[in-house]
Amino acid sequence: MAHDEVRVMMLTWEYPPRIIGGISPHVYYLSKYLAKNGAKVYVITCDFPGASQHETIEGAEVFRISSYKNPAPDFASWVYLMNMNMQKEAAAIAKDLGGVDIFHAHDWLVATASIGLKHVFRKPLIATIHSTEIGRRNGLHSDYERMIHETEAWLTYEAWRVICCSNYMRDHVKEIFQLPLDKLDMIPNGVETREYEEIDTSDFRMKFALPEEKIVLFVGRLVYEKGVHILINAIPKILEKVNAKFIIVGDGYMRENLLELVKKIGLAHKVLFTGFLDDKTLKKLQRCADVSVVPSLFEPFGIVALEAMAAKSPVVVSDTGGLSEIVEHDTGVKVYPNNPDSLAWGITRVLLDEKYANWLRENAYKKVREKYSWEKISQQTKKVYLEVLNQYSRAYWA
Amino acid sequence: MLVVILSWEYPPRIVGLLSDYVKELSSKLAKMGVKTYTVTYHDSITGEVKEDEVIVYRVTNPVKTHISVLTWTLTLNQEIARAAANIWYRENRQVDVVDVQDWHFVPAAVTLKNALHIPFVYTVESLEDHRSYGANSPLNMAIKSVEQLGMNEAEKVIAKSVWMAQEIKRIYNVPMRKIKVVTPKDETWVEEILRIYRSVIRKRISSGS
Numbered sequence: 001m002a003h004d005e006v007r008v009m010m011l012t013w014e015y016p017p018r019i020i021g022g023i024s025p026h027v028y029y030l031s032k033y034l035a036k037n038g039a040k041v042y043v044i045t046c047d048f049p050g051a052s053q054h055e056t057i058e059g060a061e062v063f064r065i066s067s068y069k070n071p072a073p074d075f076a077s078w079v080y081l082m083n084m085n086m087q088k089e090a091a092a093i094a095k096d097l098g099g100v101d102i103f104h105a106h107d108w109l110v111a112t113a114s115i116g117l118k119h120v121f122r123k124p125l126i127a128t129i130h131s132t133e134i135g136r137r138n139g140l141h142s143d144y145e146r147m148i149h150e151t152e153a154w155l156t157y158e159a160w161r162v163i164c165c166s167n168y169m170r171d172h173v174k175e176i177f178q179l180p181l182d183k184l185d186m187i188p189n190g191v192e193t194r195e196y197e198e199i200d201t202s203d204f205r206m207k208f209a210l211p212e213e214k215i216v217l218f219v220g221r222l223v224y225e226k227g228v229h230i231l232i233n234a235i236p237k238i239l240e241k242v243n244a245k246f247i248i249v250g251d252g253y254m255r256e257n258l259l260e261l262v263k264k265i266g267l268a269h270k271v272l273f274t275g276f277l278d279d280k281t282l283k284k285l286q287r288c289a290d291v292s293v294v295p296s297l298f299e300p301f302g303i304v305a306l307e308a309m310a311a312k313s314p315v316v317v318s319d320t321g322g323l324s325e326i327v328e329h330d331t332g333v334k335v336y337p338n339n340p341d342s343l344a345w346g347i348t349r350v351l352l353d354e355k356y357a358n359w360l361r362e363n364a365y366k367k368v369r370e371k372y373s374w375e376k377i378s379q380q381t382k383k384v385y386l387e388v389l390n391q392y393s394r395a396y397w398a
Numbered sequence: 399m400l401v402v403i404l405s406w407e408y409p410p411r412i413v414g415l416l417s418d419y420v421k422e423l424s425s426k427l428a429k430m431g432v433k434t435y436t437v438t439y440h441d442s443i444t445g446e447v448k449e450d451e452v453i454v455y456r457v458t459n460p461v462k463t464h465i466s467v468l469t470w471t472l473t474l475n476q477e478i479a480r481a482a483a484n485i486w487y488r489e490n491r492q493v494d495v496v497d498v499q500d501w502h503f504v505p506a507a508v509t510l511k512n513a514l515h516i517p518f519v520y521t522v523e524s525l526e527d528h529r530s531y532g533a534n535s536p537l538n539m540a541i542k543s544v545e546q547l548g549m550n551e552a553e554k555v556i557a558k559s560v561w562m563a564q565e566i567k568r569i570y571n572v573p574m575r576k577i578k579v580v581t582p583k584d585e586t587w588v589e590e591i592l593r594i595y596r597s598v599i600r601k602r603i604s605s606g607s
Contacts, residue, residue: 070543073536076465080472081540084505084547091512112476116506119480120513122487146463151473154460 006385007040009090009100009117013082013109015045015062021221022189022303023106023130026165028057029190033378035059039385042100044090044113046082065089076148079109087113094121102126102385108133108148111155118158122397124388127159129173131300136225138298153177160388163381165189165301166322172300185384188326190374191306193365196283199311205288208272209245214351216244217289217313219282219304220296222252227295227318229254230340232261234295235270237344242351244290246271249282286311290357291350295343299323305332306372309364314357316346326372331364400433400489401595402482402496402516404503406471408438408454416523419582420499425450426588433489437481437503439474455481468540471502479506486514495595497521497556501541504548511551517602519594520552522562527569546570553598556580556591 010031014024031041041060046067047053053064065086072078090113094100104126105114111127118125133140133148140146156162156177163185164170170186173179209215216238220226228248235246248258248271255273262271277285286292292308294317301322308315309331317323318337327334333350336342350357392398403424407417420436428434428451440456447454457477464470486493496518498507507518526541549555549570555577557563563577580590 071536071539073466073468073540077468077472077537077540080469081543084472084475084508084544087505088508088512088547091509095513095515112473116476116479116509117513119476120483120509122483143463144465147461147465147469150461150463154473157460 005038005040006102006382006389007097007100008034008042008102008104008385009094010041010043010060010104010106011086011090011110011114011117012043012045012106013067013079015043015064016057017051018046018048022301023109025303026128026130026189027106029192029374030378030381031060032058033374034382036375037378037382039382042093042097044086044093046086063089063093074144076144080112083110083113086110087116090117091120099123101389104128105155105159106130108152108155111151115155115158124160124392125158126161126163126384126388127155128163128165129156129169130165132172132176134176135172135298135300138225149176156183159183160392161185161384163187163384166325168321168325169300185380187377187380187384188372189301189303189306190372190377191303191310191368192374193310193369196287196307196311199284199287201284201287204284208247208285208288212243214242214244214290215285215288216246216347216351217249217285217292217308218247218295219249219286219292219307220294221250222248222254222258224254225296225298226250226252227297227338228258229261230295230297230318230338230343231293232258232265232267232271233340234344234347235267236265237341238347238351239267239270241348244270244351247285247289248273249275249277249285251276283311286313289313291316291347293343293347294318294323295337296320296323297338302326306368309368312361312365314350314360315364316343316350318343327364328367330360331367332360399494399592399595399599400492401427401435402485402493403434403436403499404478404482404496404507405436405438405499406474406502408436408456410443411438411440414523416499419523421450422582423497423588423591424452427592428452430588430592432592435482435485437478437485439478455485457481466537468537471544472505475503475505475509478503479509482506482510482516483514486510486516494599495519497591497595498548498552499523501526501545501548504544504551508547508551515602517553517598518551519554519556519598520548521556521558522566523558525562525565525569528565542569552576553601554578554594556594558582 012027014020043062047064067082070081292313299321315332319334320337333346335346405420407413424434424436435453437455459474461473493516510516530538
């Protein structure tokens with residue numbers, strides 16, 4: 001390589017302040033720490049009202065491309081059209097920069113743009129697969145879903161290496177796309193513990209719960225795979241043993257159904273739907289929570305569990321996917337997925353035994369700092385880049 | 399001169415009139431001494447083969463299941479761009495001009511222009527407004543937005559009749575001086591096309607870019 005610094009062009013459909021799911025914070029922290037560790041990072045992402053078209057954020061150069069000028073009949077068509085513009089603008093940017101060494105794509109949402117860039121510039125492509133269509137939909141049920149699945153498969157085919165954030169996802173991706181194991185890397189997601197340390201929560205708790213009520217917190221999209229309905233079905237059992245307030249943060253297509261369900265079991269006064277919250281309020285809530293619950297049915301990673309652990313809130317999670325790996329027996333409680341009784345047992349156990357809860361808090365916090373720091377994750381990612389560039393330097397394209 | 403023509407149909411794949419037009423254009427160009435590549439799509443035949451002095455480079459779509467011609471096109475473009483880039487790298491990083499036939503491979507042409515600095519002309523066989531009888535569903539509008547992109551980014555737009563030139567101006571607001579009318583029935587039509595290619599290449603060289 002002619003340069004001291006590896007120059008990576010990161011492609012992502014979301015980057016702060018545009019936040020839709022977990023990819024946005026992932027790319028934000030990964031880029032920040034890669035830049036800190038001597039990589040030159042260019043982030044190509046979708047535009048957002050009020051956000052600058054070109055700026056430097058935490059050492060990473062961010063370019064926001066026009067993503068809403070093409071009318072589209074449906075979400076997938078919008079994605080492909082957005083990719084057309086992303087590929088077009090990223091090509092001009094890469095050309096102006098005098099080239100980049102690596103393209104790094106995050107999920108199928110930037111598949112076509114990154115594949116096109118790989119071939120016109122003849123540079124290696126790395127793909128991080130955060131989630132899959134099969135996982136999100138629990139199978140493939142329509143041409144629309146099959147099309148997305150095939151696009152994901154194509155991305156993993158074109159990628160020099162494929163990164164997954166948990167062993168569970170690595171095995172899942174290997175299986176559904178029929179990839180050789182030695183093409184895959186497992187690098188976990190991370191969390192910035194420092195951001196939870198300086199939080200002042202005095203006078204904050206009482207906005208959400210009475211002093212005698214414990215706070216049970218759910219954070220996530222209100223969609224089927226996140227299992228909020230299982231939590232709601234567990235509430236009567238929990239309230240038999242302990243007085244608590246259930247706070248549901250997030251939004252999604254199941255919102256109305258969930259509200260209806262809560263009303264039907266007569267617990268509207270015990271459950272608070274906050275909708276989407278800003279980052280600061282959310283972090284405060286996570287600090288206040290007596291227990292954080294992640295009742296997912298499908299969870300490639302489960303970043304929200306890590307966040308809770310960083311906020312020193314004890315976690316109760318369903319024993320599935322990435323959650324099974326993040327949470328160990330001394331850092332949280334794992335319960336049977338899709339089982340309200342088991343979930344109620346786990347939550348009650350934490351709420352009724354303060355000594356146990358505190359023990360979990362301390363262990364979890366220590367674990368997060370050791371294993372899930374972005375510093376460490378960025379170094380692992382950079383190692384993948386350097387290995388790929390080393391192989392590339394001896395390849396036909398170099 | 400080295401020309402790469404991008405077309406979604408080329409014999410044996412015949413969807414409409416475009417296939418025969420591109421076949422005639424490319425073989426005549428080749429016979430006039432222009433190194434001519436045609437990059438096109440086929441369901442099952444892929445790879446490069448010389449046919450009537452033209453090097454035909456066929457690719458297929460890596461994504462087989464689709465919900466519309468729009469999504470089909472937008473996942474095929476990367477393979478088209480890959481084939482064209484392969485030609486560029488092999489030919490000592492030199493392709494003089496790309497001629498994109500209709501809207502399908504406009505995205506690839508635009509990327510080749512931005513990344514590898516290859517200018518392109520956009521030859522119009524038909525427009526979405528006519529194909530869909532003025533329909534304005536989101537799908538039609540999306541296709542029109544790709545046509546608009548092609549109109550904006552092309553060095554020259556080639557129309558096959560005066561009527562089409564006027565329609566291009568009316569629908570996409572393209573200035574008349576950017577549109578060239580070449581009727582493929584005229585005896586010297588391929589020479590005229592070649593003249594347009596030359597003017598585009600000259601402009602690129604004289605502008606120093």
